[in-house]
Amino acid sequence: MKPVRRARPILAALAAAVLLAVLTFRFIDLRTDMTEFLPIGNTEAAKLMMRELRSGAATSIILIGLEGAPPDELARISQAMAARLGASGLFAFVGNGDASLDPAAEQFLFGHRYLLSPASTAEAFTPAALRRDFETLLHQLRSSAAPLAQHYGLADPPGAFLAMARVWMGESDVRSIDGVWFAAGRDRALMLVRTKTGGLDLEAQDRADTAIRAAFADAAPGGARLLVAGPAVFARDAEYGIRSDVRLLSVVSTLLVAALLLWRFRSPLVLAAIAVPILLGLTAAAWAVQVAFGFVHAIAFGFGMTMLGVMVDYPVLLIGHRKQGEAAPATLRRIGAAFNLAVASAALGLTGMVFSGLPGLAQIGVFSVVGLLSGAAATRWILPRLIVAADLAPVSAGDPARLLRIERLRDWRLWGLLPAGGAVVLLMLAPPRIEHDLANLSPVPAGARALDAELRAELGAPDVGQVAVVHGATAEAVLRREEALMPVLDALRRDGVIGGAELAARYLPSAATQLARRDALPDDAALAERIAAARAGLPFRAQAFDEFRQDVAASRDLPPVQLADIANPLILARLQPLLFARDGGWFGLVAPQGVTGRERLAAALNGVPGVTYVDIGAESNGLLAETTARAWRWLSAGAAATLLALAIGLRSPGRVVRVLGSLAAAGAVTLAVLVVAGERLSLVHIVALQFVAGVGLDYALFFARRQLDAEERARTLRTLVTCNAMTMLTFGLLMVCRTPLLRTIGLPVAVGAFSALVFAFLFAGERVARVSGVAAALAPTSRPGAAP
Amino acid sequence: MTGLAAIPERHATFREEKHLAALDVPLVSQGWLIYRRPAHLEKITTAPEPESLIVDGDTLTLAANKAAPQSVRIGRHPEVGALVDAVRGALAGDLGTLESHYRITAEGRLAAWHLVLLPTDPGVQRLVRVIVIAGAGADISSFSTVQVNGDEDSLTIATQQ
Numbered sequence: 001m002k003p004v005r006r007a008r009p010i011l012a013a014l015a016a017a018v019l020l021a022v023l024t025f026r027f028i029d030l031r032t033d034m035t036e037f038l039p040i041g042n043t044e045a046a047k048l049m050m051r052e053l054r055s056g057a058a059t060s061i062i063l064i065g066l067e068g069a070p071p072d073e074l075a076r077i078s079q080a081m082a083a084r085l086g087a088s089g090l091f092a093f094v095g096n097g098d099a100s101l102d103p104a105a106e107q108f109l110f111g112h113r114y115l116l117s118p119a120s121t122a123e124a125f126t127p128a129a130l131r132r133d134f135e136t137l138l139h140q141l142r143s144s145a146a147p148l149a150q151h152y153g154l155a156d157p158p159g160a161f162l163a164m165a166r167v168w169m170g171e172s173d174v175r176s177i178d179g180v181w182f183a184a185g186r187d188r189a190l191m192l193v194r195t196k197t198g199g200l201d202l203e204a205q206d207r208a209d210t211a212i213r214a215a216f217a218d219a220a221p222g223g224a225r226l227l228v229a230g231p232a233v234f235a236r237d238a239e240y241g242i243r244s245d246v247r248l249l250s251v252v253s254t255l256l257v258a259a260l261l262l263w264r265f266r267s268p269l270v271l272a273a274i275a276v277p278i279l280l281g282l283t284a285a286a287w288a289v290q291v292a293f294g295f296v297h298a299i300a301f302g303f304g305m306t307m308l309g310v311m312v313d314y315p316v317l318l319i320g321h322r323k324q325g326e327a328a329p330a331t332l333r334r335i336g337a338a339f340n341l342a343v344a345s346a347a348l349g350l351t352g353m354v355f356s357g358l359p360g361l362a363q364i365g366v367f368s369v370v371g372l373l374s375g376a377a378a379t380r381w382i383l384p385r386l387i388v389a390a391d392l393a394p395v396s397a398g399d400p401a402r403l404l405r406i407e408r409l410r411d412w413r414l415w416g417l418l419p420a421g422g423a424v425v426l427l428m429l430a431p432p433r434i435e436h437d438l439a440n441l442s443p444v445p446a447g448a449r450a451l452d453a454e455l456r457a458e459l460g461a462p463d464v465g466q467v468a469v470v471h472g473a474t475a476e477a478v479l480r481r482e483e484a485l486m487p488v489l490d491a492l493r494r495d496g497v498i499g500g501a502e503l504a505a506r507y508l509p510s511a512a513t514q515l516a517r518r519d520a521l522p523d524d525a526a527l528a529e530r531i532a533a534a535r536a537g538l539p540f541r542a543q544a545f546d547e548f549r550q551d552v553a554a555s556r557d558l559p560p561v562q563l564a565d566i567a568n569p570l571i572l573a574r575l576q577p578l579l580f581a582r583d584g585g586w587f588g589l590v591a592p593q594g595v596t597g598r599e600r601l602a603a604a605l606n607g608v609p610g611v612t613y614v615d616i617g618a619e620s621n622g623l624l625a626e627t628t629a630r631a632w633r634w635l636s637a638g639a640a641a642t643l644l645a646l647a648i649g650l651r652s653p654g655r656v657v658r659v660l661g662s663l664a665a666a667g668a669v670t671l672a673v674l675v676v677a678g679e680r681l682s683l684v685h686i687v688a689l690q691f692v693a694g695v696g697l698d699y700a701l702f703f704a705r706r707q708l709d710a711e712e713r714a715r716t717l718r719t720l721v722t723c724n725a726m727t728m729l730t731f732g733l734l735m736v737c738r739t740p741l742l743r744t745i746g747l748p749v750a751v752g753a754f755s756a757l758v759f760a761f762l763f764a765g766e767r768v769a770r771v772s773g774v775a776a777a778l779a780p781t782s783r784p785g786a787a788p
Numbered sequence: 789m790t791g792l793a794a795i796p797e798r799h800a801t802f803r804e805e806k807h808l809a810a811l812d813v814p815l816v817s818q819g820w821l822i823y824r825r826p827a828h829l830e831k832i833t834t835a836p837e838p839e840s841l842i843v844d845g846d847t848l849t850l851a852a853n854k855a856a857p858q859s860v861r862i863g864r865h866p867e868v869g870a871l872v873d874a875v876r877g878a879l880a881g882d883l884g885t886l887e888s889h890y891r892i893t894a895e896g897r898l899a900a901w902h903l904v905l906l907p908t909d910p911g912v913q914r915l916v917r918v919i920v921i922a923g924a925g926a927d928i929s930s931f932s933t934v935q936v937n938g939d940e941d942s943l944t945i946a947t948q949q
Contacts, residue, residue: 141806141811142806142809142817142836142837143839143852144831144833144841146806147915150808150810154810169868179860179861238925539811539812539813540810540811541809544811
């Protein structure tokens with residue numbers, strides 16, 4: 001046959017596989033956002049909260065810190081930035097200090113003060129109360145604060161507006177220099193901005209980020225540093241991290257694997273043949289994930305690409321073990337049992353991931369398991385015909401004398417117990433620390449989360465540790481329930497259980513409350529009479545309170561303010577995160593600040609009708625504990641199934657012990673490395689270890705095959721070293737990823753794969769008999785296996 | 789102006805009269821004024837309600853009888869800045885400061901002069917119609933502000949030797 005004609009089936013198969021893959025990746029929904037990557041919670045309220053926190057209005061907050069310069073300088077930069085950002089039109093809210101209401105917001109609130117203000121009570125309009133107000137007013141007019149008193153006091157003697165303004169401006173105890181917020185303990189200026197679009201609109205977040213950095217640069221910051229945090233910033237960073245990781249993994253791992261295979265087989269045709277089952281495997285995996293989850297997360301795809309390093313083992317094992325000119329069934333007969341077991345064990349090694357209950361990890365698991373199985377199936381049933389047609393095989397099995405020298409290493413294999421034993425001792429002395437905090441599994445790096453928590457605490461912004469969700473059929477129902485809750489919260493605040501609480505009803509009372517206030521307002525004639533009585537003996541002229549009278553009269557005709565009536569962006573920016581409609585109902589969030597007594601807070605809020613209290617930290621960590629327990633169960637099930645497969649496949653207790661022993665040694669060494677590296681053992685490590693066990697079995701099984709001649713053993717060794725190198729290279733790549741989850745998987749898998757190969761070679765393979773070693777190695781005939 | 793600029797520290801008593809549209813009697817108060825070059829000013833009201841207003845550099849601190857002192861940065865409130873600079877600029881003899889906020893006309897002779905200040909900043913124009921500063925030689929004798937609504941505030945000053 002001419003080379004071109006021999007190559008034709010392979011090239012045709014490759015073209016078909018490429019076409020299928022291209023079509024598939026055009027069709028599937030590849031996502032990079034990080035919502036839905038962590039578990040969503042058990043209760044309805046928890047689910048709502050988690051969704052809201054990850055994709056709702058809360059994600060539009062950006063926290064900014066400025067440090068590294070004298071306070072005066074930082075205050076100046078903060079002012080300059082606030083002016084720039086406010087003018088940019090990208091932000092619904094820009095706050096950098098003593099909050100002031102913009103003129104439009106002030107006008108709106110002033111106009112509705114007798115409906116909205118907590119100081120608008122029937123009692124406030126009695127002659128006695130008015131008399132006290134007038135006396136205070138006179139006192140203020142005498143003082144240097146007279147301009148303020150004239151401006152607000154004459155039109156509003158009961159102080160309804162100022163009482164409301166105090167609520168709106170927030171009684172924050174944030175330290176302030178030159179009117180600019182500063183952190184309490186250090187020279188760090190603080191700003192809080194809210195983008196107009198949600199935090200998940202990547203392009204809008206890019207523009208916001210550019211605007212913030214440009215505003216900082218234009219403020220001539222000198223040596224000052226800019227710190228930026230917040231859900232939107234995380235989402236953006238995580239998304240860019242994921243994108244760059246996926247690029248890195250898919251391009252570099254493909255190049256590395258291809259280069260290694262080219263070097264090993266010195267044939268582009270082999271490369272083409274190997275690509276066929278891989279592409280088919282990836283295509284099937286992408287479909288499976290798309291069908292099971294409705295979309296494919298880029299992290300799963302990226303990890304799937306590193307699975308190349310494992311998937312590629314199967315075609316490599318087949319081609320690497322083929323003798324030149326051999327018919328396909330003959331190769332399969334020699335390696336078939338080990339091949340099947342290897343595929344089964346690798347697939348079983350992924351049970352922990354698939355059933356972990358963490359949506360992201362489950363996707364990775366499904367992608368990998370389907371990729372492995374379909375890649376192996378394609379290797380088993382399609383590849384043999386292709387390689388026989390093209391007569392692909394290794395150039396040579398390798399130099400038997402060299403093989404012998406390498407195999408002689410097994411004479412010292414007891415020394416191999418040393419690192420394994422050392423690892424076990426180390427693990428007993430310093431048991432791995434277990435990760436209990438779900439947040440540490442998030443795609444957001446720990447440093448960024450710490451900065452966010454720090455800025456939030458310094459700003460007194462509600463942290464998202466505890467929250468109560470108030471549910472109702474309408475916004476009005478939610479507001480009424482919140483009003484019923486306010487005395488409870490005020491009592492908790494007095495007792496020091498919480499520092500305060502943000503909730504919509506503080507800003508926007510229910511229509512019922514507003515109507516009650518409206519009905520309590522005196523009519524104009526009555527008010528005129530009361531004013532006259534109250535000012536008797538005071539130097540106020542009769543017309544001094546005309547504006548007050550007009551405003552009260554106008555308020556008696558005002559319809560109650562409802563969320564839909566509010567157009568002012570500043571007011572909306574405050575209300576929208578606290579009161580919103582979802583899934584046909586209305587929800588209000590009550591966000592306590594400075595919580596010191598979680599139990600008392602929970603006790604006070606639990607059981608109130610329509611109110612659900614969620615301790616998000618406890619909820620997520622409970623979820624993590626549950627997921628981890630589930631992963632352990634599935635891991636045990638996977639391990640038991642693997643054991644059964646091994647017992648059936650190997651049919652020899654001695655071999656089973658040696659195969660498992662080498663695996664256990666590799667596991668101990670990997671765990672020890674993780675401990676030394678200071679990693680906290682998390683769910684991710686557990687499933688990564690299980691995965692590495694599945695892959696590691698592959699090596700042990702091939703070394704443990706019976707009745708091998710030297711040439712076949714040489715083929716096995718060379719092939720396995722190739723497979724291992726590919727696994728190490730691709731999983732090693734994970735360690736340089738930006739996405740923490742991928743990095744976490746990278747270390748145990750790379751270390752585990754390498755130690756699995758070493759221990760499998762030492763323990764699972766048979767020791768070469770001393771006397772007949774050379775003869776046996778050189779003899780082309782098979783040699784009965786001798787147990788050591 | 790040069791005469792004003794030569795004096796490093798001044799102590800004076802003041803009597804303030806506020807004529808407000810809302811009231812049918814003027815509000816009268818009195819106390820001390822202390823000015824120290826270049827930017828320190830104290831207005832200590834002793835009667836009828838004790839109060840202290842201290843301007844130091846960019847900070848204005850107001851302390852009334854019982855309430856905690858409140859500080860504001862003048863730089864953040866241009867209207868307050870213009871009024872403070874009118875007083876400080878006059879006491880310091882710093883025509884440049886005055887001219888940055890007001891159009892100034894000087895009238896009279898050295899023994900009895902007055903300066904008429906018309907605000908140029910639109911924010912200040914909304915509040916203040918005119919400020920008239922009167923004096924004799926190196927001393928300022930009165931300081932009157934007429935607001936846009938007709939309210940008038942006049943500070944009569946007697947310098948302590």
